[in-house]
Amino acid sequence: MSVAKQLYRLQEVDVGIESAEQDLQQVTGRLGESKGVVRARNRLASEQQCLEELRHQQHALEWEVDDLGTKIAKIEQKLYGGNIGNPKELANFQQEAEGMKLRRGQLEDKTLDIMDQVERAAASVDTTISELKILEDEWQSEQKQLSAEAEQLKSTLSGLEQKRQRLSSEIDTEMVELYQQLKKQKGTAVAKVEQGMCRGCRISLSASESQRVRSGGLTQCSSCGRILFLA
Ligand SMILES: [Zn+2]
Numbered sequence: 188m189s190v191a192k193q194l195y196r197l198q199e200v201d202v203g204i205e206s207a208e209q210d211l212q213q214v215t216g217r218l219g220e221s222k223g224v225v226r227a228r229n230r231l232a233s234e235q236q237c238l239e240e241l242r243h244q245q246h247a248l249e250w251e252v253d254d255l256g257t258k259i260a261k262i263e264q265k266l267y268g269g270n271i272g273n274p275k276e277l278a279n280f281q282q283e284a285e286g287m288k289l290r291r292g293q294l295e296d297k298t299l300d301i302m303d304q305v306e307r308a309a310a311s312v313d314t315t316i317s318e319l320k321i322l323e324d325e326w327q328s329e330q331k332q333l334s335a336e337a338e339q340l341k342s343t344l345s346g347l348e349q350k351r352q353r354l355s356s357e358i359d360t361e362m363v364e365l366y367q368q369l370k371k372q373k374g375t376a377v378a379k380v381e382q383g384m385c386r387g388c389r390i391s392l393s394a395s396e397s398q399r400v401r402s403g404g405l406t407q408c409s410s411c412g413r414i415l416f417l418a
Contacts (some may be wrong), residue, residue: 191416193358194366195377200351206345211340218333221326227319233313238308245305248298255291259284262279328365353358362405369413377415 271277353398355363369376378387382401385392388411392400396415397408406415 189416190358190362190405191377191400191403192255193354194362194414195416196380197351197354197358197363197366198370198375200347202356204347204351207340207347211337211344214333214337214340217324218330218337221322221329224319224322224326227315227322231319234308234312238305238312238352241301241305241308245298245301248294248301252291252294252298255257255287255294259287259291262287263360319358364416373411373413376414377416378411380415380417385411385413385415387411 262280265271266277266280266284271280358366366376373387375387378385380386380392380397383391383397385408387408388407390410392415393409395411396406400417402413407413408415
């Protein structure tokens with residue numbers, strides 16, 4: 188096998204390595220926390236907090252209503268117990284009881300309103316929990332798939348790297364160094380010759396260049412310097 192062909196094969200392996208490395212980088216970049224899941228978790232946390240606050244308000248109101256009920260019962264006990272003879276005192280107690288009943292009615296309305304809000308907030312929390320579950324399931328299966336893809340790419344890469352090592356060990360060190368240098372300078376070190384033209388720079392080869400390439404000797408394009416390879 189000519190050196191040019193050996194180097195061309197090395198180049199093919201290098202192209203494969205670069206492409207697998209890029210794919211791996213892309214896959215690895217998609218591994219990890221999902222923005223959608225994080226957003227849903229944050230929404231759930233704030234909805235749960237809101238629900239807790241509403242429940243707290245509801246309990247406080249219920250407690251206040253109960254407390255007023257006890258106070259009203261005590262006053263009514265006095266009113267109807269027959270122990271108050273003074274009509275002014277009686278009227279005062281009656282007025283106080285009426286005021287408390289009015290207040291209790293208002294608080295009961297407010298409690299109903301809060302209970303309604305609690306119900307809606309609880310429903311919203313349930314919806315978000317279901318949505319989050321779906322997102323987490325999707326995310327988990329995606330992560331699983333991505334991990335498998337990453338493993339596959341790693342094994343492809345290690346296979347290619349072994350192949351590269353084997354190929355380069357079969358080529359003269361000087362040639363490998365020339366290849367590396369050209370690769371660094373031009374991106375691709377080896378250019379195919381097609382229809383008498385260097386595919387690297389698209390300039391036609393001279394007659395003597397063509398002949399050297401055909402004879403299998405290592406030839407660099409006189410225009411771009413790439414190693415010429417005739418397939
Ligand atoms: Zn060229």
